[in-house]
Amino acid sequence: MAELAKLPGIGRKTAQRLTFHLLKQPAETAERLAAAIRRVRGQVLACATCGNLADEDPCPICSDPRRDATLLCVVEESGDVGAIERAGRYRGLYHVLGGRLSPLEGIGPDELHVDRLLARLANGSGVREVIVATNPSMEGEATATYLQQVLKPLTGAEGGGGSRIRVTRIARGLPVGGDLEYADAVTIAQALAARRDMSETD
C-alpha cells in the first residue's frame, strides 16, 4: 500500500483498494504485475536520438527508414508518442521533451531536452517542419511559446545553413487543459491536420 501510494495520481485510498484487489486475485496476477515492473525498469530505455521510451536504442521509429525525416513532432512525454501513433496519420519523427515548463515544479528549459532538439536540428538533419504538439494546458502552451522563441533563428532565411524550418503548432480542438495522451485518435488526427504556423502575433 505504501509503495503504491507513492505513484502519481494514486492516493492512500486508491492504494488500499488496489492492494485489496490484488489480494483477492490468483497469486499469478500479482506475480505477473511484479514481473512487468521489473522488466520495464530493466529493459525499457530512452532513445538517445528522440527520447522516446522503447526496448531498443535507437527506438523503432527513429530506425524506421520509411518514416518521413523532414517532419519532427515535439511532444512532452513518451506517452504522447504512443497516442499520436495510435491515431495512425503521422509518418514523421518525434522529439520527446521529457516534460513541460513548470515554474511551480521547478522545471525550466534546462530540465527539458531542448538542447538535444536544437542539436538535432543543427546537424543538417533534413528536418523541414517542427510540429509543436505539447499539451493544450497552460504549461503546454507556455512550453510551445518558449520553443517558438528558441527555434526562431532556424525559421529565418539567415538561419541554419540556409535551410529554413517551419514551426507549426497543432490545432486547438483538443480539450483545453487536456492531455494528448488521453485524447481519442480522431481528435489527434484532426489537430495534426489543422496545424498552423506559429508566429509572434498569435
Ligand SMILES: [Zn+2]
Ligand atoms: Zn527514437
